Amino acid sequence: METTSTNEAVTNHAVNSPSQSRAMLAADNLTKRYEDGVLALDHVTFEVNQGHIYAMLGGNGAGKTTTINLFLNFIEPTEGEARINGIVTHKEPLRAKEKIAFVSENVMLYPNFTALQNLDFFARLGGQTGYSKDDYREVLLRVGLQEEAHNKRLKGFSKGMRQKCGIAIAILKDAPAILLDEPTSGLDPKAGFEFIRLLESLRDEGKAILMSTHDIFRARDIADTIGIMNQGRIVMQSQKSDIAGEDLEKLYMKYMAGYMEQVN
Ligand SMILES: Nc1ncnc2c1ncn2[C@@H]1O[C@H](COP(=O)(O)OP(=O)(O)O)[C@@H](O)[C@H]1O
Ligand SMILES: [Mg+2]
The missing domain is CATH 3.40.50.300 (P-loop containing nucleotide triphosphate hydrolases)
Structure with missing residues (x-):
């Protein structure tokens, strides 16, 4: 609810200021x-x-x-x-x-961790301890990483697959x-489209x-x-x-x- 202020100048400034947009x-x-x-x-x-x-x-x-x-x-x-x-x-x-969640051009994930381990690591790093393995599986499927890749180490992944893990981590942050x-950039046309x-x-x-x-x-x-x-x-x-x-x-x-x- 709007409150009336005795200081109109300040109130108007607050309403018009872009920081209030x-x-x-x-x-x-x-x-x-x-x-x-x-x-x-x-x-x-x-x-x-x-x-x-x-x-x-x-x-x-x-x-x-x-x-x-x-x-x-x-x-x-x-x-x-x-x-x-x-x-x-x-x-x-x-x-x-x-x-805010950020996905960089060269997603920096752990090459020796599997996709699931990377998700768990970065979720915990962000303070989110409530996710289960099923949650991770679900989000990996949503971003289009097929089930057989979930337990594989990232070092064998294409750039498109790494990018999918990066966006999965961003989704888990739920910002x-x-x-x-x-x-x-660097994705093949199909991966780019997806x-x-x-x-x-x-x-x-x-x-x-x-x-x-x-x-x-x-x-x-x-x-x-x-x-x-x-x-x-x-x-x-x-x-x-x-x-x-x-x-x-x-x-x-x-x-x-x-x-x-x-x-x-
Ligand atoms: N750390 C830096 N120190 C000095 N100049 C920089 C630095 N980072 C970027 N620049 C310069 O700032 C300009 C904008 O760069 P950048 O933001 O990376 O552009 P883009 O991402 O569109 O390619 C360029 O002239 C670049 O050389
Ligand atoms: Mg740039």
Whole structure:
């Protein structure tokens, strides 16, 4: 229920402030200049609501990983802030981390542990001791890892299979937000397709999903909102419904062409 405040200025500020918005993930003028002077991120602002997938699309060096690392508080912003469910990541990193699951490009799991052992290890590491072996089996089947692989060591797994274990661990964490850095790079087309369908099912459960990709086709296939990044800025943002595929391709190629000129 609304309470009336004698201090109207403060109340209005609280209502209008972006930190009070309902977005699960918010980048607010997020800026990062690395110690060597590189301006990797330049006042980037966007939001991801629950039940939405936001794809950051951009070439190498655009600032995608920097953005994700700021949400995870692996690095601190130079200016602006990243918020998870209203929690400013660099001010309350532990509280923020509870709300977020992360799947990296190269999922770091234990090669000598089996799939089931990896799930158990990482669930316990995250403080979750209530899961049974059946729970682990269920989630591994959900991500598409067939039963005969559950008791095999990860060192024999393909990248796609490791990626499935990574997302299984993220699912077990049951956080409202999921971050993925280039999750489909290096996957064969079938594994990539399956992975995308899995992200859609998580989106439909209400997760807020932020992913980076340099693959325009995947971004177009899955994202509710696409932000094209170039040189640390979001140069274009569009809702899936807003823009025809060809237009998006043209725009992306234009920015990618600019990028190719820089590197050549
Ligand atoms: N630790 C770092 N120190 C200095 N510069 C960095 C560091 N990490 C990334 N950069 C630079 O920041 C820019 C953005 O990089 P990054 O966020 O990794 O882009 P992307 O993930 O889109 O490829 C690039 O110019 C990159 O060289
Ligand atoms: Mg990157």
